[in-house]
Amino acid sequence: MTLTIPNAPGSSGYLDMFPERRMSYFGNSYILGLTVTAGIGGLLFGYDTGVISGALLYIKDDFEVVKQSSFLQETIVSMALVGAMIGAAAGGWINDYYGRKKATLFADVVFAAGAIVMAAAPDPYVLISGRLLVGLGVGVASVTAPVYIAEASPSEVRGGLVSTNVLMITGGQFLSYLVNSAFTQVPGTWRWMLGVSGVPAVIQFVLMLFMPESPRWLFMKNRKAEAIQVLARTYDISRLEDEIDHLSAAEEEEKQRKRTVGYLDVFRSKELRLAFLAGAGLQAFQQFTGINTVMYYSPTIVQMAGFHSNQLALFLSLIVAAMNAAGTVVGIYFIDHCGRKKLALSSLFGVIISLLILSVSFFKQSDTSSDGGLYGWLAVLGLALYIAFFAPGMGPVPWTVNSEIYPQQYRGICGGMSATVNWISNLIVAQTFLTIAEAAGTGMTFLILAGIAVLAVIFVIVFVPETQGLTFSEVEQIWKERAYGNISGWGSSSDSNNMEGLLEQGSQS
Numbered sequence: 092m093t094l095t096i097p098n099a100p101g102s103s104g105y106l107d108m109f110p111e112r113r114m115s116y117f118g119n120s121y122i123l124g125l126t127v128t129a130g131i132g133g134l135l136f137g138y139d140t141g142v143i144s145g146a147l148l149y150i151k152d153d154f155e156v157v158k159q160s161s162f163l164q165e166t167i168v169s170m171a172l173v174g175a176m177i178g179a180a181a182g183g184w185i186n187d188y189y190g191r192k193k194a195t196l197f198a199d200v201v202f203a204a205g206a207i208v209m210a211a212a213p214d215p216y217v218l219i220s221g222r223l224l225v226g227l228g229v230g231v232a233s234v235t236a237p238v239y240i241a242e243a244s245p246s247e248v249r250g251g252l253v254s255t256n257v258l259m260i261t262g263g264q265f266l267s268y269l270v271n272s273a274f275t276q277v278p279g280t281w282r283w284m285l286g287v288s289g290v291p292a293v294i295q296f297v298l299m300l301f302m303p304e305s306p307r308w309l310f311m312k313n314r315k316a317e318a319i320q321v322l323a324r325t326y327d328i329s330r331l332e333d334e335i336d337h338l339s340a341a342e343e344e345e346k347q348r349k350r351t352v353g354y355l356d357v358f359r360s361k362e363l364r365l366a367f368l369a370g371a372g373l374q375a376f377q378q379f380t381g382i383n384t385v386m387y388y389s390p391t392i393v394q395m396a397g398f399h400s401n402q403l404a405l406f407l408s409l410i411v412a413a414m415n416a417a418g419t420v421v422g423i424y425f426i427d428h429c430g431r432k433k434l435a436l437s438s439l440f441g442v443i444i445s446l447l448i449l450s451v452s453f454f455k456q457s458d459t460s461s462d463g464g465l466y467g468w469l470a471v472l473g474l475a476l477y478i479a480f481f482a483p484g485m486g487p488v489p490w491t492v493n494s495e496i497y498p499q500q501y502r503g504i505c506g507g508m509s510a511t512v513n514w515i516s517n518l519i520v521a522q523t524f525l526t527i528a529e530a531a532g533t534g535m536t537f538l539i540l541a542g543i544a545v546l547a548v549i550f551v552i553v554f555v556p557e558t559q560g561l562t563f564s565e566v567e568q569i570w571k572e573r574a575y576g577n578i579s580g581w582g583s584s585s586d587s588n589n590m591e592g593l594l595e596q597g598s599q600s
Contacts, residue, residue, distance in 0.1 A: 121324045122243060126252045128302055129239045130259035131295035132195060132232030135202055137263025138270075138288050139229055140383060141412060143168050143222075145271030146281040153281065154215050161525045163215060170219045171226035172518035174205075178230020179514050183507020185231060190312075191239035191305045194231055199296040202228030203289040210286025221285075228292070234510045238502055241494035242307040245325065246562045250426040253494050254487035258423060261416040261482060263291075268409040275402055310338045311499055337562065357505055362570035366496045367505055369554045371512040373435070373489035376547035378516035380442055381540040382481055384524045385411070385474060393471060411474050418482025430559040431488050432551060438484020439548045445480055446541035449473035453534035473537075485547075489513070495558055496566055 147167065151158040157167065178198070185194045205224030212218035236256045244252040267284075274283045306325075309318035322334055357363045393407045425434050452473055456466035497505040528536045556569050 119245075119325055122245075122252065125243055125302060126240050126255050127259075128295065128298045129191075129195065129236045130256045131291050131298070132198060132236040133256040133259035134263040134266070134291050135198075135288070135295075136229050136233055137260035137265075138267045138291065139171055139225055139263075140260070141264035141267030142271060142284050142288060143171070145268065146284040149281040149284075150215070150218070157215050161529065165522050165525055167215065167219060167222060169518050169521040170222040171229065172514055172521055174223040174226020174228075175230035175233065176226075176511055176514040176518060178227040178232075179234050179507055179510035180230075181507070182231040182234035182510065183504040185503075186235055186238060186308075186507070187503035190308050191235050191242070192299060192302060194235045195239070195299050196296055198228045198231035198235065199292040199299070200228075201225075201231070202292040203296075206286055206289030206292070209288075210282045212282075225288070230510070230514060233513070234503070234507045237490045237494040238506050239305055241491075242305040242502075243321070243325065247560055248427060249495060250431065250487075250491050250559065251423045253491045254419065254423045254426050257487040257490055258416065258419040261412070261419045261486065265409070265412040265416045268412045272402075272406065272409060307338065307499060337564065340564070354504060354508065357501065357508065362567075362574040363497070363501060363505070365554075365573050366570050367509065369556070370489075370493040370496055370505065370509040372550050372554060373492055374509050374513035375516045376543070376550060377485050377489045378513060378520055379540070380439070380481070380485065380544045380547055381446065381477075381520065381537070382485070383517050384520055384540070385477060393474075407471055411478050414475055414478045415482045415486075418479055419486055422483035422487045425483060426487055426491060427559065430557050431492055432555055432557045434484045435488040435551050435555065436484075436548060438480055438486075438488070439544055439551065441480025442477060442485065443541050443544045443548075445473050445477035446537050446544060448476060450534045450537040450541065453532065453537065492555065492558060495561075495563060496570070498567055499563065 147164060150167065151164070157163050178201075182194060182198075185197065189197075202225055205221050205226075205228060208221030208224060209218055210221075212221055237253050240253050240256055241249055270287055271284055274280050277283055303321045303324075304314075304317070306318040306321040309315070309321065318338070319331075319335060322331055326334055357367050393403075422434065449470060452466045452469035456470065493506055493509045494502075524536065527539075531539075556566075556573075558566050558569070561569075
């Protein structure tokens with residue numbers, strides 16, 4: 092018997108044998124509601140990413156010291172990333188020890204506290220401390236939401252449901268630009284922009300009180316009755332039995348491993364190293380290809396292109412954010428139909444073209460243009476195209492892949508480590524973009540990002556496997572094959588007997 096058994100319970104092959112058990116994206120309102128509730132964490136992530144770009148324009152007007160210092164502007168933006176980096180690193184442990192639900196509630200409390208501090212900040216330095224608190228909450232949420240959704244989702248729609256979290260991120264960015272536009276004429280402009288961010292955190296906190304814990308986390312913590320109650324709200328009785336068998340087999344395998352899970356274990360195991368390389372690499376390339384440069388600084392980039400009005404810059408940035416959200420909706424469909432790898436590659440090819448357009452427009456754009464001119468509009472077109480290509484692919488794919496490529500025992504830790512890589516990369520880009528643009532020119536900066544996107548294409552081709560429609564166990568087998576070759580034997584003898592029975596049952600039907 093070969094390593095991969097296509098008709099294992101809950102596998103894609105098994106669903107082909109019993110297509111009536113296959114679930115559609117809108118097939119279960121309970122799972123969709125759980126996904127949206129958990130995805131509010133993505134909304135917080137996206138809102139904070141987007142709101143600071145508009146708020147920064149008015150913070151500079153209120154604080155002369157900020158206006159005079161690019162470093163201080165970058166610090167206000169990037170201090171949330173420092174917090175997110177810490178939150179993501181700790182979030183993996185919090186998730187594994189306390190569960191996905193409590194981790195989400197903790198993130199909401201911290202985020203809401205940070206929003207209050209930012210809104211009341213009397214000077215830039217208190218504002219920076221509020222940004223740190225908000226970042227801590229965002230970091231924990233960025234680890235928790237994709238894993239929570241993935242563990243509650245049927246394998247055939249897991250990609251689309253996890254991508255819904257990314258839709259909430261992009262929707263949060265769009266919402267932030269709407270809020271920015273709404274408060275442009277209100278006294279205390281930036282305080283309202285930043286303070287309103289606490290509202291979604293409070294809403295999610297209340298809703299999460301009524302949500303269940305992840306069934307996989309409950310099962311691995313030997314709270315099987317609770318896990319089965321959660322699963323029963325997702326699957327019919329016949330498939331429920333299959334899912335329980337699948338979880339029992341995974342639990343048995345976990346028991347054979349050592350019980351204490353540590354960060355260094357990720358680097359001692361060859362299969363975990365390969366999985367982490369693929370996951371962390373995708374997260375790094377998501378940032379180094381420039382997405383949050385576009386989202387954090389899009390109003391500033393628009394002004395660099397010659398559109399000097401704050402209101403016009405925010406309006407054009409609102410269009411960019413709307414395209415980001417719309418592109419993510421496209422990605423939700425394609426990620427479970429075309430696959431993760433193809434979607435990432437097609438996305439990156441478009442990103443490269445868009446970054447080259449941006450680079451050329453800034454090389455050619457005249458510094459004396461007051462209304463933007465031809466090359467100013469070309470820069471705006473480049474921004475829009477960049478989002479149109481990035482949002483359906485490199486937006487959701489890294490988060491989706493990272494939610495499904497790690498074994499249950501290591502999913503929290505590896506997800507946290509990978510998210511930390513994302514936030515570190517995000518921090519590097521946010522902290523250096525304006526400085527590099529001032530030193531080398533904006534055109535050269537975008538050309539550098541295009542070169543990084545070329546490296547990302549090579550990385551995806553070589554290191555990232557296709558995980559479309561696979562169960563968590565089947566994904567684990569991919570890494571075992573890559574690490575040790577094609578090993579004979581799918582699992583234990585009892586697994587084999589179960590498989591033979593299922594195959595016999597399928598042939599009789």
